[in-house]
Amino acid sequence: MSTLLVPARYYARLSEILPHHGVDPQRLLDTAGISITTLLQPDGRLPLSDVERLVAALIATDAPSEIPFALGKLLSVSAHSVVGFGMLSSPTLDDAMRFVARYFRLVMPSFRMRYSSTPNSGELLFTPAVAMSRACLEFHLEVIAMAALRDIEDLTGGARPPTRLNLSIPIPPHRRLYDTLSRVETRFAASGAPHARLELHADPRARPIRLADPNALKVAEQRCSALIHHVAEVRRLSEWIEMTIREMGEGVPTLGELSQMLNLSTRTLNRYLNREGTNYRKLAGAMQFELACERLTRSAQSITEIAYVLGFADPANFTRAFRARAGCSPKTYQQRMRLTDPDAPLPPPV
Known part of the structure; x- marks a missing residue:
């Protein structure tokens, strides 16, 4: 199992979802052997092995299958800390996507993000960076896909371009929830290399961000750069x-x-x-x-x-x-x- 540490802040948001589905968050954490104190620390991090146990414990509760879908929708741009700050300060959607792709390791180091664009489209591709169980992989692919859709929604002020979402997971029991997503066509495939791919059918460079601020963007770059220095130190x-x-x-x-x-x-x-x-x-x-x-x-x-x-x-x-x-x-x-x-x-x- 990888010794990689991942941000705990995303998993802390489960406490806002689980009670609505009859799951006691504290009992779930106890089963997974995770301290609530770690989750609530601003810079708290969890070993991937803890995340694996958390996902396994969640599945064992027979909680509804849509938990990862709901968790991803809950994660706004600001949930990504300094990287989210840089995204919100970027001039256009294209710039914001390039910013988060460049620093995605600060967001979710267990996955890679690749971004590309043309005058007519943009593509976000997420793939695992480390080995993990199939259950953990499918959980995270769904969370990441929904969070990416939420990011684009936030950055465009609700004017998200038509999007095709490709997920390498079996068709989930909550398939109907994907049908409620505005201007999103979803395709599932249980075979092939694991990935979540978002294809934007519009020019991301033509989508300005309302809160764009070059000075704030510079600050975000500097803070991310400081984190890179820390990476170098280890x-x-x-x-x-x-x-x-x-x-x-x-x-x-x-x-x-x-x-x-x-x-x-x-x-x-x-x-x-x-x-x-x-x-x-x-x-x-x-x-x-x-x-x-x-x-x-x-x-x-x-x-x-x-x-x-x-x-x-x-x-x-x-x-x-x-x-x-x-x-x-x-x-x-x-x-x-x-x-x-x-x-x-x-x-x-x-």
Whole structure:
């Protein structure tokens, strides 16, 4: 079981829901071996093992299946502490989504968030970052999906764009509740890689945020940066960088660009990474390869397009770098993965 610590504040909100469904919150916590004091601390954190026991204890009470649905709907943007502050201070919905994706590890470190947008749409993708039981996974996917819908609702002042929600969970007994969501089409799938995906059918950049404040946004950036410094102090900066690059989903930044994003000097960033026994060149190469494999498997982009997206000025350099790691060309890799996954998009011409 992972030793990861997750914010306790979200689970504390169960006390507002459970009594309405005949469940005693204190008895549930006692069964899970969790102290109410920990839940009520502003910066309280729970080991993932405690969260697993909490979910298992909740299921054992025969409480209604819609508890995670209700919990997610209860979590407003302000529930995300300093990250929520930054979201509310962002100029547009697009900026807010990029902000939370960048700092999602401060929101729910057991999951990853990736965000991308076009002039006509936006996509939020949530996937697990650590191993957990199926029951715990499905509980959190539903909570995260509903919380994301609530975030968008809050940020747009109730003008949430038409959205398609894809959840990799079986159709729940409370399916009817999803039908009540305004402008949301929900699809369930019990098979495939675990995820929650929200597809926004409108330009997020054209959705201004009423409380946008550049000075407040700067303060939020500084506070999140301070938390990143703390991550570095406990020898996890390399993991943070890997997750940040994954969540960007659009190539690998240069050392200078990353330093600016993290509000660290390149010298300080290198010192932290050296202390962890690595360097940025090694990390960037590994992440470029990981993103290349993902795009070759799942994207409909050509190999040339993938090379440019990943920051290669010449597709031939991309082919050489990929072959050095994979032992085959990008084209061969793409063909092999197509054979193992018939549902993957057909590759376009190079």
